[in-house]
Amino acid sequence: MNDVHNKDLNDALKFHFGHDDFRLGQKEIIESIMNGYDTLATLPTGSGKSICYQLPALLGEGITIVVSPLISLMVDQVKLLKAEGIKRVAALNSLMDPKQKSVVLNQLNQYKILYCSPEMLQQQHVTERLSLMKIDYLVIDEAHCISQWGHEFRPDFLRLKDVIRQLDHPTVLALSATATPAIQEDIMKQLEIDMNKLIYPIDRPNITFSVSEIPSEEKLAHLIDILEHKKVPTMIYFSSRKMSEFVCRSLQKEFPDREVAFYHGGMEQQDRLLIQQQFMHDQLDIICCTSAFGMGVNKGNIRLVIHYHMPPTIESLIQEVGRAGRDGQPSVSIVLYSPGDEGLPFQLIQSELPSENEVEFYLNGRESGQNPEEFLDESKIRFLRLQDEQIKPFERIGDKKQAIMEYRNERERVKSNGVLQLLEWIQTSSCRRTELYSLFQNNVMPASAACCDRCDFSLHEWQNLREEERRQQTSFQDNWVSLLEQLLDRKVQS
Amino acid sequence: MIRYDDLLLNLFHLIENERSMSSIYYLLKGKKSSQTIQDAYLFQMENSYGILKNLSKQHFTEAVQRLADKQLITIEKEQIYLTDQGRRRVLQLDQSMFVLLKGHIYHKSDHLFKDTLLLLFQTVSMLIQKQNRFIPIVDQPYVQTKVKKILLAYRKNVKQLADQLFEELYRTLSVVPDQSATLFMQQFSGYQRIGKSMQQLADHTGWMKEDIHLHTFVVVHQMMSIIEQKREDFPLLSNLIEKHSSRLTASAQRTQELFHAGKTFDEIVEIRNLKESTIQDHFIEMATYHIDFPIHDFLPDDKLKRVLEVIQHAETKKLKPIKELVGEDISYFQIRLAIAVINQRKKVSV
Numbered sequence: 091m092n093d094v095h096n097k098d099l100n101d102a103l104k105f106h107f108g109h110d111d112f113r114l115g116q117k118e119i120i121e122s123i124m125n126g127y128d129t130l131a132t133l134p135t136g137s138g139k140s141i142c143y144q145l146p147a148l149l150g151e152g153i154t155i156v157v158s159p160l161i162s163l164m165v166d167q168v169k170l171l172k173a174e175g176i177k178r179v180a181a182l183n184s185l186m187d188p189k190q191k192s193v194v195l196n197q198l199n200q201y202k203i204l205y206c207s208p209e210m211l212q213q214q215h216v217t218e219r220l221s222l223m224k225i226d227y228l229v230i231d232e233a234h235c236i237s238q239w240g241h242e243f244r245p246d247f248l249r250l251k252d253v254i255r256q257l258d259h260p261t262v263l264a265l266s267a268t269a270t271p272a273i274q275e276d277i278m279k280q281l282e283i284d285m286n287k288l289i290y291p292i293d294r295p296n297i298t299f300s301v302s303e304i305p306s307e308e309k310l311a312h313l314i315d316i317l318e319h320k321k322v323p324t325m326i327y328f329s330s331r332k333m334s335e336f337v338c339r340s341l342q343k344e345f346p347d348r349e350v351a352f353y354h355g356g357m358e359q360q361d362r363l364l365i366q367q368q369f370m371h372d373q374l375d376i377i378c379c380t381s382a383f384g385m386g387v388n389k390g391n392i393r394l395v396i397h398y399h400m401p402p403t404i405e406s407l408i409q410e411v412g413r414a415g416r417d418g419q420p421s422v423s424i425v426l427y428s429p430g431d432e433g434l435p436f437q438l439i440q441s442e443l444p445s446e447n448e449v450e451f452y453l454n455g456r457e458s459g460q461n462p463e464e465f466l467d468e469s470k471i472r473f474l475r476l477q478d479e480q481i482k483p484f485e486r487i488g489d490k491k492q493a494i495m496e497y498r499n500e501r502e503r504v505k506s507n508g509v510l511q512l513l514e515w516i517q518t519s520s521c522r523r524t525e526l527y528s529l530f531q532n533n534v535m536p537a538s539a540a541c542c543d544r545c546d547f548s549l550h551e552w553q554n555l556r557e558e559e560r561r562q563q564t565s566f567q568d569n570w571v572s573l574l575e576q577l578l579d580r581k582v583q584s
Numbered sequence: 585m586i587r588y589d590d591l592l593l594n595l596f597h598l599i600e601n602e603r604s605m606s607s608i609y610y611l612l613k614g615k616k617s618s619q620t621i622q623d624a625y626l627f628q629m630e631n632s633y634g635i636l637k638n639l640s641k642q643h644f645t646e647a648v649q650r651l652a653d654k655q656l657i658t659i660e661k662e663q664i665y666l667t668d669q670g671r672r673r674v675l676q677l678d679q680s681m682f683v684l685l686k687g688h689i690y691h692k693s694d695h696l697f698k699d700t701l702l703l704l705f706q707t708v709s710m711l712i713q714k715q716n717r718f719i720p721i722v723d724q725p726y727v728q729t730k731v732k733k734i735l736l737a738y739r740k741n742v743k744q745l746a747d748q749l750f751e752e753l754y755r756t757l758s759v760v761p762d763q764s765a766t767l768f769m770q771q772f773s774g775y776q777r778i779g780k781s782m783q784q785l786a787d788h789t790g791w792m793k794e795d796i797h798l799h800t801f802v803v804v805h806q807m808m809s810i811i812e813q814k815r816e817d818f819p820l821l822s823n824l825i826e827k828h829s830s831r832l833t834a835s836a837q838r839t840q841e842l843f844h845a846g847k848t849f850d851e852i853v854e855i856r857n858l859k860e861s862t863i864q865d866h867f868i869e870m871a872t873y874h875i876d877f878p879i880h881d882f883l884p885d886d887k888l889k890r891v892l893e894v895i896q897h898a899e900t901k902k903l904k905p906i907k908e909l910v911g912e913d914i915s916y917f918q919i920r921l922a923i924a925v926i927n928q929r930k931k932v933s934v
Contacts, residue, residue: 169719169720169723170719173717173718173719173720174717175716175717190725339787342787351781351783351784357783358638359723360699360722360781361781361782361783363719363721363722363723364721364773364778364779364780364781365781367719367721367773367778368778371776371777371778373777373778562776564777564778566770566780566785566788568766568770569762569765569766570757570762570765570766570768570769570770571754573766573769573770573772574750574753574754574757574769576777577705577709577772577774577775577777578705578708578709578712578746578749578750578774579709579712579713579746579775580746580747580750582754
């Protein structure tokens, strides 16, 4: 396909997505896969990663399969594409009931893009169906999940190399926003294919970094101080649902003239959708949320991202901070840290991995034909099941246990290192921008606004500068008749 | 104005001493068990059946505790007792506001009605502004399909659709109190305005989320009954409610009309010139689908009771063994009516 001309691609971009120009890297990645090269690409979050496969998919003759680790991400992508007017897309995941799945599988030729969870691709009837199709591209989104060195290792992803073979090796695109050089190498090693590497810097010159180290009992007051003069679109991340609600209420009281809402995974779907859309439509000033918020959030003018708690990893920090200033305007990231905050991420690691006793309990239970799974957490079961399967060669339970424990301890080490790395960053005395991004790339661009509190930024001075961005007013005072008239653009005949 | 705590207190008053507090939890959740359904009718609280389908046990327990903290009730081993203060409070409650809830009739269809209306409204509001790319505010595929069908029925004549929607909404909402209608409309999304969540409305009014939920469904149930009373007056909104009565066959409908006009069974047989067994079948249909079917006209209380007892204890649903057990003086027709009434309750209520 060497006849891909510049103009054709640009026209297609305009036609399907309404953009005039490609952003950095998009065109190179698109051309690489359209020319049939297996490609590994990194692009910063919010830079339009998905267009890199969506456009080729729409231009191709067959179907494009996108493997995505998070179901919510998948569902959001399908929704966004449909809202763009691109209807020939579908998702296939374990949350769907058998009937919904078979509807999708029975009309595969209707789709240009099929989002698929990795576990669906483990099922033979799915791969058999897919292998009958002409598959243009197989896209692996969040490809760092394939690497055990990665913070988000997903064992399911390891089996993708078999899937690629079963599907007669279509052109593969592996995408990530947070893959260190070591992980990039590991992705290729695990997939067992040689790939065209297109590595784009993930640093964001328009974001200023700042960390406030304060005792935890002063956090709320400090937060209120920061927000006092900053009436700008703000996200505040929390590591617990309860805290997001609690702080939201405090801010509502403190700033009665602002719209503050909370968002977390414990809310009903309908409410989540409303809050997310209000934020996108500039009807909210401040959103207090957990990491559940953010999938598919495509809002350009977020000026301030605050982490009320330390995030679990450096990668999640980069990802969440990356939601700020997508319009290129100066934006600020503030992490509030109290000594001891790291306890929670460490605890989280322990709660996700089975203990030695639990491993033993699981293996013995399996041996004696019981069902030990009833007593274990979901994430532990998934871990144990896969390990049990992968280390079949060991006959003796003792050997099996040892092998699982070695592996478990390795995961613990990788994850703990992630926390320690972030802790180091919080306590660093050198430039935060350089420290943060040099883990992922060799050169870090100079800041386009203020750099960080270790270089040229003073939180104190900045926070006293009054900033205000207009929000769309949607009053609670409107009565039903005026709402009806306004929204349906009609008048009651008197 | 209906409030969650008042509703709870009133329900506890209705079942006092006789049922545990969980029975109220199951009632509000709309549990599909015959115990819950029978209790709903037995204690005359069927209108609250299934009106808080998403209620969590924890929230319920918190609410019960709140009533206890206000010294309106005491809790003893899962049993609720009203205090004197609680009793006085119940007497002060305006019972007419509870009647507006119609959980027993609409618990199955009210969420679908509301979701379809939300999405239809958003779609129309966007389309009249020529915005055809937007994120649908309701996710469920079947709701989206339903709205698409309605759009197709109007052959995409958006202006006409907007006129009709505006007019029908105005007419239905004019009947409900202003404050409730406003709380309801504020949840709607459309051009340049995303609706408020119930949580936000609760925060704004200082009420609880459950209060907003109840308000919303009082409005929904009122709208639904207004529309169902005269479907032909609401050519658009009536599409959002499945027809219950249409389940009657055309011939049974004719029989029903005559029956409602005051004709007796024998008269109907004569007027319609049909076999007695055919008219019997029509009556079985009516008893199955209509909650207000006057079973007592056909089966005196004591006999009905006897049949129900036998059915409850018999291992079988077959007619013959039941007939043998109930005795000579009860006919097959009467047994079938009794079963229909049981099924009808299950159907309407489950």
